[in-house]
Amino acid sequence: MNPRSQTARARSDLGTRESEAARDDRSPARPDGFAKASGSLAYADDARLEGMLFGATLRSPHPHARIRSAHWRPERAPAGAIGLLARDLTGPNGVQLLDDAWPILAGDGVHHVGEAVGLAAATSPEAAQAALAAFEIEYEPLPARTTPAEALPSDVFTELEILHGDVAHGFTQAAHIVEGTWRTARQEHVYIECQSMTAWIDTDDTLVVQGSMQCPYYVQNALSHALKRPAQRVRVVATPPGGGFGGKEDYPSLLALHVALLALATRHPVRISYDRHEDMLATSKRHPSEVHHRSGVDSDGRLTAMDVDILLDAGAYRTLSPVVLSRAVLHATGAYRCPNVRIRGRAVRTHTLPNGAFRGFGAPQVLFAVERQMDRIARAVGIDPLEIRLRNVLEPGDELPTGQVLDDSTSARLCLERVERETDFRRRWREHERQRSTISGDANGSRKGVGISLYLHGSGFTGNGEKRLASTVRARLRSDGRIELQTASVDMGQGSCIVLPMVAADACGLHVDDFVVAEPDTSRVPDSGPTVASRTSMIVAGEVALAAQEICGQIVDAWGKRIDSAEEARLEAGELLAGSRSEAFRQVARCHYLEYGASEVTRVHTPPAWQEFDEESYRGVAYPTYAFGADVAEVEVDPDTLQVRPLAVTAVCEVGRVLHPVLCRGQIEGGTLQAVGWALMEEAQCREGHLVNDRLATYLLPTVQDCPEIQVVLLEHPWNGVGTGAKGVGELPMNGAAPAVVAAIENATGLAIAELPATPERLLVELERQGLADRTQPS
Amino acid sequence: MSIEFLLNGERIEVEAPPMSRLLDVLRRELGLTGTKEGCGEGECGACTVLLEDVPVLSCLLPLVQCEGRRVDTIEGLARSEAGPLIERLVSLGGVQCGACTPGIVVATCALLRQTENPTRAQVAQALAGNLCRCTGYEGIHRAIQALAEP
Numbered sequence: 001m002n003p004r005s006q007t008a009r010a011r012s013d014l015g016t017r018e019s020e021a022a023r024d025d026r027s028p029a030r031p032d033g034f035a036k037a038s039g040s041l042a043y044a045d046d047a048r049l050e051g052m053l054f055g056a057t058l059r060s061p062h063p064h065a066r067i068r069s070a071h072w073r074p075e076r077a078p079a080g081a082i083g084l085l086a087r088d089l090t091g092p093n094g095v096q097l098l099d100d101a102w103p104i105l106a107g108d109g110v111h112h113v114g115e116a117v118g119l120a121a122a123t124s125p126e127a128a129q130a131a132l133a134a135f136e137i138e139y140e141p142l143p144a145r146t147t148p149a150e151a152l153p154s155d156v157f158t159e160l161e162i163l164h165g166d167v168a169h170g171f172t173q174a175a176h177i178v179e180g181t182w183r184t185a186r187q188e189h190v191y192i193e194c195q196s197m198t199a200w201i202d203t204d205d206t207l208v209v210q211g212s213m214q215c216p217y218y219v220q221n222a223l224s225h226a227l228k229r230p231a232q233r234v235r236v237v238a239t240p241p242g243g244g245f246g247g248k249e250d251y252p253s254l255l256a257l258h259v260a261l262l263a264l265a266t267r268h269p270v271r272i273s274y275d276r277h278e279d280m281l282a283t284s285k286r287h288p289s290e291v292h293h294r295s296g297v298d299s300d301g302r303l304t305a306m307d308v309d310i311l312l313d314a315g316a317y318r319t320l321s322p323v324v325l326s327r328a329v330l331h332a333t334g335a336y337r338c339p340n341v342r343i344r345g346r347a348v349r350t351h352t353l354p355n356g357a358f359r360g361f362g363a364p365q366v367l368f369a370v371e372r373q374m375d376r377i378a379r380a381v382g383i384d385p386l387e388i389r390l391r392n393v394l395e396p397g398d399e400l401p402t403g404q405v406l407d408d409s410t411s412a413r414l415c416l417e418r419v420e421r422e423t424d425f426r427r428r429w430r431e432h433e434r435q436r437s438t439i440s441g442d443a444n445g446s447r448k449g450v451g452i453s454l455y456l457h458g459s460g461f462t463g464n465g466e467k468r469l470a471s472t473v474r475a476r477l478r479s480d481g482r483i484e485l486q487t488a489s490v491d492m493g494q495g496s497c498i499v500l501p502m503v504a505a506d507a508c509g510l511h512v513d514d515f516v517v518a519e520p521d522t523s524r525v526p527d528s529g530p531t532v533a534s535r536t537s538m539i540v541a542g543e544v545a546l547a548a549q550e551i552c553g554q555i556v557d558a559w560g561k562r563i564d565s566a567e568e569a570r571l572e573a574g575e576l577l578a579g580s581r582s583e584a585f586r587q588v589a590r591c592h593y594l595e596y597g598a599s600e601v602t603r604v605h606t607p608p609a610w611q612e613f614d615e616e617s618y619r620g621v622a623y624p625t626y627a628f629g630a631d632v633a634e635v636e637v638d639p640d641t642l643q644v645r646p647l648a649v650t651a652v653c654e655v656g657r658v659l660h661p662v663l664c665r666g667q668i669e670g671g672t673l674q675a676v677g678w679a680l681m682e683e684a685q686c687r688e689g690h691l692v693n694d695r696l697a698t699y700l701l702p703t704v705q706d707c708p709e710i711q712v713v714l715l716e717h718p719w720n721g722v723g724t725g726a727k728g729v730g731e732l733p734m735n736g737a738a739p740a741v742v743a744a745i746e747n748a749t750g751l752a753i754a755e756l757p758a759t760p761e762r763l764l765v766e767l768e769r770q771g772l773a774d775r776t777q778p779s
Numbered sequence: 780m781s782i783e784f785l786l787n788g789e790r791i792e793v794e795a796p797p798m799s800r801l802l803d804v805l806r807r808e809l810g811l812t813g814t815k816e817g818c819g820e821g822e823c824g825a826c827t828v829l830l831e832d833v834p835v836l837s838c839l840l841p842l843v844q845c846e847g848r849r850v851d852t853i854e855g856l857a858r859s860e861a862g863p864l865i866e867r868l869v870s871l872g873g874v875q876c877g878a879c880t881p882g883i884v885v886a887t888c889a890l891l892r893q894t895e896n897p898t899r900a901q902v903a904q905a906l907a908g909n910l911c912r913c914t915g916y917e918g919i920h921r922a923i924q925a926l927a928e929p
Contacts, residue, residue, distance in 0.1 A: 027870075029869045030869060032877070033870075034869060035877075036874050036876075036877025036880050037861075037873075037874050037877065037880045037881065038854070038857030038861070038881070039812070039813015039814065039853035039854055039857060040813060040854075045816075048807075189912075190910070190912050191876065192815070192825055192876065192910065193817070193878040240877070241876060242815070242876045242877065242878025243878055243912050275816075275818075276817065276818040493875030493877065493913045494875065662871065662872045662918075663872065666872040666875060666913070666917075666918050669872075669915035669918065670912070670914050670915045671915075672915055673916070674912070674915075695820060696817075696818040696820065696822035696910075701912070703906075703907050703908075704903045704906045704911075704919070705907045707903075707915060707916045
């Protein structure tokens with residue numbers, strides 16, 4: 001089916017409306033909330049097992065070195081401790097993700113500081129740390145390439161290109177050609193719960209690994225591959241993650257292998273819980289980026305050509321970088337229409353920590369670049385930032401650089417118009433511009449400014465990802481008459497524990513508490529895919545609703561036959577109804593269970609046929625739909641210290657159907673603050689391959705006192721293409737606030753910061769470069 | 780060495796080295812795992828407990844300093860005064876992953892003992908030592924402000 005005709009039909013009877021978070025009936029309390037807030041919910045490191053040992057990891061002190069020799073000297077270790085090196089592995093020494101090139105333990109050499117070289121286990125965490133002294137490793141340091149510039153041109157992991165129209169011709173049509181290079185920093189996730197994993201061997205020789213993770217089946221797959229165990233003999237259980245944000249997508253597979261190897265070697269349960277320092281030293285971060293834009297616009301400011309070159313620092317191993325890069329190239333031109341586009345993306349190898357998944361997954365970097373580029377173009381053309389966006393904004397029917405034709409759910413203009421109405425951006429922006437050119441700021445104290453951004457995020461897996469995944473869910477009737485929803489989705493705070501039952505209840509005509517969400521345990525739930533890519537509420541929940549509906553259908557049919565009513569039986573608000581007959585669903589479902597047993601329905605997600613993407617040419621439908629947003633940020637800059645205070649961010653987001661207004665709003669508020677942190681202060685600094693600020697005393701992130709007032713406006717623009725009609729929401733807000741905040745700094749001070757984070761130091765450098773101190777004196 | 784103190788209203792005696800971190804004693808010896816370790820160096824607030832009504836970081840507090848004093852943890856507060864706060868945090872978006880939440884609840888209880896209807900600025904002051912990575916703090920503000928409403 002043609003996506004446009006389908007969504008056009010959906011639009012006609014629904015239309016866009018605003019969602020009000022205050023409507024409590026649409027936001028039932030999350031069932032895990034009390035247990036979390038009262039401290040009774042067990043996270044990965046909370047329950048201790050009988051006879052459990054503790055593991056510790058020996059890590060490379062060098063960014064690049066050959067390992068000349070490696071030994072475990074048991075006589076130097078606490079009694080009973082054991083040590084493992086790469087040579088003790090019996091299977092392939094690789095963590096299976098896209099490939100298995102990421103070593104479980106370094107063998108011949110190390111390629112980044114913090115790389116795991118040896119594992120020890122002992123009876124307490126302290127004894128395990130002490131046991132690390134029993135390793136004797138002789139390194140031969142080698143030259144290290146620790147920046148992308150040093151890695152080029154030879155050390156490229158992945159290169160992608162998108163070509164659309166005729167770029168050379170586009171530049172000949174341009175009245176202005178604008179160039180810009182935009183850089184962003186390595187960002188640390190700082191989930192509050194550090195990584196933790198426990199492994200043991202069950203009596204039936206099943207390996208059980210339990211811990212904090214987003215993707216139980218990724219972990220199972222990695223264990224099965226490296227340990228050469230059939231998947232049925234590897235059981236993976238996800239405990240509720242105390243935060244993830246992508247940081248528990250790839251790394252838990254490595255940590256699971258570490259604890260599993262120790263458990264297999266000792267035949268004891270083994271736990272490794274990182275402290276914050278080790279977590280920061282060892283785990284993946286957001287890719288640092290450098291994005292070069294060359295853009296052509298006509299005299300009205302309409303884009304004629306965009307040439308974008310993206311460079312991501314992948315770190316020492318490929319891990320997830322090819323897919324992060326893929327999302328980056330697919331979002332590189334932002335929410336703008338341009339007939340002639342060339343996008344090149346490269347992910348390069350450096351001798352630094354492998355970078356991986358982090359909320360937004362390559363999109364925040366390129367959105368920062370394109371948004372700041374649009375502001376620069378607006379200045380060249382002589383129009384304001386809102387106007388340049390309105391003139392180029394994607395509309396339904398427009399083509400993306402992949403050739404995908406956008407459907408009627410394309411709401412970028414609505415977001416822009418709404419954020420203008422909400423904030424009076426244009427008038428305020430002009431006023432600050434005028435004030436800046438006429439008065440010096442320090443007489444009246446600090447300077448204020450506002451900035452705007454427009455952004456989008458492709459919902460679900462990129463390209464053919466969903467097709468390959470064949471996400472599987474199951475609904476199963478329980479003996480108590482409730483329906484268990486079985487998926488591998490992990491609730492890391494986003495609220496799938498309530499959203500899945502809500503969607504199912506809505507589809508079936510039941511109440512939320514008629515459903516139970518199964519614990520993500522690979523021995524009990526099917527592989528519904530990883531908890532990533534903002535896909536749970538859209539895709540997994542959609543399939544869950546259909547599976548639950550099918551079970552209810554069976555129960556309704558059986559009841560209808562039993563009561564032999566002339567009228568058709570149906571289910572409404574927890575009651576079975578047929579003519580004048582009615583009976584409570586739960587009661588009937590219990591009887592159904594006794595008679596027919598635990599009925600279950602399994603469903604496999606099949607993306608619609610129109611979701612075709614050619615991974616060679618990068619043509620086609622990369623995402624079934626896009627969520628859109630527009631932010632306005634207001635900042636205050638101290639003219640003496642150049643300290644930036646974010647005062648307010650207004651985020652207008654269109655995310656399809658809003659399933660749970662309170663949680664949806666929470667996603668946008670939280671993602672917005674992560675973006676503000678990335679814009680102003682967060683940077684995991686790497687010097688010659690060594691992480692400089694590897695603890696929370698030195699890696700700064702926003703506290704409640706650094707937080708702007710965040711106002712969220714949710715626009716609902718239902719879309720019927722896939723699943724529940726919700727678009728992905730988790731990652732969207734990460735794309736918007738950083739460019740808006742940096743634009744606001746420019747509006748306040750005239751300082752255009754091209755590299756995140758916009759710290760006072762960078763502002764000072766820019767101030768000196770622009771000689772602005774002289775120019776702002778009253779004339 | 781044996782240390783005696785009042786924990787969540789009950790007198791207890793713990794046999795442990797005097798310089799043990801209170802956090803480890805709570806979690807490992809007493810099984811009170813509601814108090815979380817987020818950083819181990821006093822930066823994140825996940826391990827906040829009350830010592831004589833004052834919020835302190837149990838990752839920095841040697842056990843010996845508790846001798847003869849009153850300590851309240853999330854487990855005790857959740858059973859008593861924190862009930863209405865927890866209910867609002869849950870319903871208004873103040874809880875996502877939950878790892879920081881016990882610390883936030885404890886620190887807020889200390890604030891509420893001092894100030895019945897705190898302003899947004901007072902809340903920000905009181906929670907300045909508690910990092911939350913999920914909520915953007917807005918849901919937490921909403922919940923605390925809602926306590927003043929009937």
